[in-house]
Amino acid sequence: MDREEDGLFQAYSILCLPVNASNSDVKQKYKELALKYHPDKLPPDVSDEERKQALSTFVSIEEAYHLLSDPAARDQYNTVNKAKLLTQDYPISEEIDLSDMLYDESEGVYTTTCRCGGQYTITEDDLTSGIDLTCCDVCSLTIRVLYQHNQYSDNGVT
Ligand SMILES: [Zn+2]
Known part of the structure; x- marks a missing residue:
């Protein structure tokens, strides 16, 4: 399956x-990657195929x-993608308990590591609005987070 x-x-x-x-993460990462893939920065001996690949990246x-x-x-x-995440029938690779x-x-976020090393x-906010799906920030896997909807909205998860 290709979700690329x-x-x-x-x-x-x-x-x-x-x-x-x-915002500054975005800026910094962009600089780093743009430098790495800039067509002018490629070594002179790369193949046409590699050059094309780098350009498209x-x-x-x-x-x-x-x-x-x-x-x-x-x-x-973000809103559009979150909505898609909820409505599209993507296969869930794993179910993970919130606990x-x-x-x-300090950030009010829950994280877990993907098998690809991503996160x-x-x-x-997602949880209180009933969102229980999230995708990896590196690969295209999606997990379902298991939690008690009513329990959560009371006074948070212990
Ligand atoms: Zn992953």
């Missing part, structure tokens, strides 16, 4: 960033950056 073309939150995967990355990086560095566009992108996830109290992130 229209993967959810793909702009984030392209920049290797979590969905909750800060570079273009994706540019596009992702333009989208994510514009707060309004980014907000809308098995790492809780970051799944779900925010308290």
